[in-house]
Amino acid sequence: MVALLAAPLLSSSLLASIRFAGDLPAPLVAVLALVAVVAVVVLYARETRSIRPPYQYLLPALRGTAVALVVLILAGPVWHRRQVIGTxxxxxxxxxxxxxxxxxxxxxxxxxxxxxxxxxxxxxxxxxxxxxxxxxxxxxxxxxxxxxxxxxxxxxxxxxxxxxxxxxxxxxxxxxxxxxxxxxxxxxxxxxxxxxxxxxxxxxxxxxxxxxxxxxxxxxxxxxxxxxxxxxxxxxxxxxxxxxxxxxxxxxxxxSVDEPPDIGIVEVIRPETVAAEGKLAGQVVVKHFGRQGEPVLVRIESDGDTVWQKQVRITDTPRQSVPFEINVGELVDRLRTRSPRGINRTNEVLRLVAKVESSGPDYSADNNLSHFRVAASTRNRRLLIVDGSSRWETRYLKNLFVRDPAWQTDVVLFGPGTSTPKLPRGDSPGQFPETAEAMAQYDAILLGEVDSPQFTTADRGLVSRFVASGGGLVIIDGRFGKLRSLAATEFGELMPVRYRGSGPPPLPDRLQATPEGLEQPALGLIDQSDQLDAFWRSLPSPTWTANVELSEGAEAWGEAVLDNGTRTPWLATRMYGAGRVFYFASDQTWRWRYKVADRFHARFWNQLVVAAMEPPFSASDQYVSIGTDKVEYRDGEPVAVRARLRDVRGNPVVDATVDALVIRDGNVVATIPLSVDNPSRGTYAGDVPPLPGGEYSIRIRASGFDESALLASTPIWVIEGDHAEMQRMSxxxxxxxxxxxxxxxxxxxxxxxxxxxxxxxxxxxGTVIETDTVLWQSYLWFGLIIALLTIEWWCRKRAGLV
Structure with a gap:
């Protein structure tokens, strides 16, 4: 791109080139010259048919060259010379x-x-x-x-x-x-x-x-x-x-070094998904300079209609977070009426725009609004909670998910202290599934301490296949040590940790999120990302933690720090097949409810279980289901596409050639081949390379299916950037x-x-000396034309045409 700075131009450097200074553009003159040459050759052909070579070809060439030089005068050719003297x-x-x-x-x-x-x-x-x-x-x-x-x-x-x-x-x-x-x-x-x-x-x-x-x-x-x-x-x-x-x-x-009076939106903090019957809660972060004490109106619109607004008074801080809460039920019902017949959507995308308005001076209006999207899930997520005792952690998790309308929760409690001493099995509520089909109805499993003799090889196999097929598993350890014996079986292959030693459990001093964990949305319990590390250190620590170490391929998102400074995994995770497994080394997150109730406890567990789950498909028709990992992407992010194919009987199709079509404004802009992800489910997966900013839709094309039969599509948006560029304008x-x-x-x-x-x-x-010679006005140009015509006349005489 840039020439080498270490090699400046030295003396005795001479470069030359031809430029054109005529009134007509050079390409047009070149076309005219070519037409003239063709005309000369055609007209000359009547005279040169009967003469001998080389005059048969030489005469038209000489005349055509002379005519071309005459026509090129219209372009004004100039011989430009550039000589560098010195450095x-x-x-x-x-x-x-x-x-x-x-x-x-x-x-x-x-x-x-x-x-x-x-x-x-x-x-x-x-x-x-x-x-x-x-x-x-x-x-x-x-x-x-x-x-x-x-x-x-x-x-x-x-x-x-x-x-x-x-x-x-x-x-x-x-x-x-x-x-x-x-x-x-x-x-x-x-x-x-x-x-x-x-x-x-x-x-x-x-x-x-x-x-x-x-x-x-x-x-x-x-x-x-x-x-x-x-x-x-x-x-x-x-x-x-x-x-x-x-x-x-x-x-x-x-x-200017002084920040001008301005107000704008920095970002909109909100979850990526929300239940269709629930409420969308978040914060609009407003930045302001030179506007202290003035009232401003913050509002959120959907399809031009205001769905929430609030007037706030500017404080003396550069940024101000304005919390909002929106009932999404009416918005989702409105979107459902627009869906084409035959397409079932499990996610309706809410297209929203946050705006800030004021009557005072506003330096730039470009940062006064921010478009954002949220996927409203119209499908209840199914969760299975299994524990071999009724401990405090399980009780609080049961209350949390059973009462939440966004979750359909089945709870299986057995063992000491419960009404069911042995693990019940069957297809009814309160029973552990006996078949892979029944297990596949769930999105995630919360597994507590279960006795290894009661949790049979068949049960362990069902859970392993469930996770390998894309299900989520969250394992919560306990004081009784039952998981240690379970990890000694083939079930240990799922777990992201290995047990160490057999002494008393370590006593942690505090919890701490790892750098990898701080990057995960599941651990984002407060909206100020710069204070998240300190927040995790301040959470009530458990009174014990299991003595474990990470397995191969696992990573820790949270650690327990002991009195002597030693760190041990507290929240570990790994992928197993197409699914994700989480492991907690203690069972006391219920302690986070002290004086704040569900403020952090509920948010953490909702976010963590969603992180464990396989992302659901966004839309389905009779033959295909399609989904992406998100609806909104930053510039430079790849798009993960998943699809599931079924035949007319609903059986999975695993031998088709499947492509994802990326469509923008009705035109296919990219075709991405998908590979088989899970043959037993007929699922395919692939990644779309980063796309330019804009709105897209993704459809599926598969061999053996007419394109008109695969109707389901899912929308995505690529955001070119946030308002960081316009936050500070000085x-x-x-x-x-x-x-x-x-x-x-x-x-x-x-x-x-x-x-x-x-x-x-x-x-x-050094210096550059540039000189121009106007060729079309020079004796050399006209001398060349005369010379060509003279040679042509002499050749005509030799050929007997004169």
Whole structure:
């Protein structure tokens, strides 16, 4: 993309090219010349049929070439020569094209140039003052690149021998800003070791200077908002490495250092799914600057109708969370009436938009609304709770799920302290299923301490096959140690932990979420993600924990920290076949209810059991069921597609060639082959690569089925980015000063931009001499035409045509 900064242009470099300066475009003139040549050949054919070779071909060629040269005069051919004398310094102008560069930094009603337009004006100039490109293009090698959150894009380069641009092809529409991306892109073109070797072999001081005469000018507002690339090196670190190789990094800041009065929506915190008969609860996070004490209206709309609103008064904090709660039953009923006949939907997608409105000054209206979607489940999820004793944990979980209308829960309690001493089996409520078909009706199983003699090999096999087929299993350990003996059987293959030792159980000091666990939505018990780690440390710890270690392929989402600082797995998980298994090393999450009731306990268990379950299909018809893991995806996320095929009798179909069709605006934009996932269920799975932002629908095409028979489809949305780019709209001078300092360069505000050009001029000790020869007005052009016609006349005479 960017030419090597370590190899500036040296003396005795001469390049030449042909340009066209006529009134007609060169491609059009070329077509006219070709037509003229064809006409000459056709007309000449009447005279040359009877003459001998080579005159039969030579005469039309000579006349056609002369005519073509005459027609090409219309294009105005010019011979352009570019000679470099001395050493040219190289300058790379890296210009931020993210959305924040669309701000004008003016609150007046009159039209004002935005930040990107002002950056363009500095490079290109105006009617009264030449731009930087014009002022230094004869003494410097120049590259202009645009960047936002992805790899930079080359806009113009003096190495291409092209004329100075009159306009630059870019727009301020990038979803986020990553300040390290342009620096890393330039760094990747430089072989620093090679540059050092070249310098060591050179005895000339000018050669050493030639390696070091390079600079980057980062033109931006300094806000690094690309949170998706946290693993990348920070911009100051990359700038330091560039400086060590002799490339200075300068920064030019655009915008005002004072945050303008503004109000907007940062994000909408809500669950991805909600029960159709339940309530959608969440928070609208509002950001505000310079608006303290003013009232604002926050509301949520569905299809243009307001379904919730609340007026709040702005506090003195930069962000404010406004909780909301919406009854989704009416919205779901409205959507059901729109579903085509013959299609059964287990998820109805609620399309909602959050808005914030105020009467005060508002710098930017682009961040005043946020579209979001929630899947409303119209199918009750089925849960089986099995425990060999009636302990406190099981009692609270039974009350939690039995009372929740979103769950259909069967409870099997047996053993000491219950009315059923032995495990009851059968197909009735309160009985453990005896067949795989009956077990498959459930989405997840909560398994407590069960006696190994009562939990037979057949029972263990049913649970293992259930999980391998995609079911969820949550194992809750207890003080009686019954799971230890159960783990000694083949059932231990399911468990994500192995037991250690046989002494008394460890006494934990506190619970702590692991870094992997903090990334999981199931452990998100508060809405402030930056405080989640501290929250988990503050939860009431259990009074005991099983002495276990992770099995191969398992990971811990939560750990128990002992008094001596030792950590032991408390919440472990692993995949088993197509299903997921969770293991709890203690049975005392009911202690989290102290003084807060179900606030955290209910949320945690609902989220965890959903995480264990196989995602349900979104829509079904007579032959196919289809679903995705989510309805809303971030830019860059793959889409997991699942499908199930059935024949006319309802039996699974496992030998078909199945494709997922990704459709946008009625057109198929991608075809993704699906592979067999579970032959016993006739399920197929595959991943759709990341898609551009927008609304899509996904359908299934399968061999042996007419496309008109497979009607079910599921919608998905790809979100290009959140409002992080527009949360702060002031210039971050501190960030740009750090980058410039690390890059051994200089930070300059746009109000003093003229200084930047003075810093760049000393980079070069050479110059570019460009000359143009107007070919169509030269004696050489006309002499060539006359020569061709003269040779043609002589050949005609030799051929006997004169």
């Amino acid at each position: 040219l310094g190289r300058v790379v102008f890296a210009v931020d094209t993210s959305r924040s560069m669309s701000l004008s930094d003016s609150q007046s009603d009159s039209t004002a140039d935005n930040r990107l337009q002002r950056a363009s004006a500095a490079l290109l100039g105006n009617a009264t003052e030449p731009g930087w490109l014009e002022q230094i293009h004869k003494t410097h090698a120049i590259d202009v690149i645009a960047f936002s959150d992805s790899d930079p894009v080359a806009i113009w380069s003096s190495d291409d021998q092209s004329e100075l641009p009159t306009a630059l092809d870019w727009s301020a529409d990038g979803p986020a800003t990553n300040l390290s991306r342009p620096l890393q892109s330039i760094l990747s073109t430089i072989n620093l070791d090679s540059a050092v070797d070249d310098v060591s072999l050179s005895s000339s001081g000018d050669d050493i200077d030639s390696v070091r005469r390079a600079a980057i000018v980062l033109m931006t507002d300094g806000r690094d908002t690309d949170s998706a690339n946290r693993l990348e090196r920070p911009a100051p670190s990359v700038a330091g490495q560039l400086a060590s190789g002799g490339t200075t990094v300068n920064t030019l800041g655009f915008g 210039l971050d001078e501190d960030s740009l000063r750090q980058i410039a300092s690390a890059g051994e360069g200089t930070y300059i505000h746009e109000s003093d931009a003229g200084r930047m050009l003075e810093l760049l001029k000393p980079l070069s000790s």
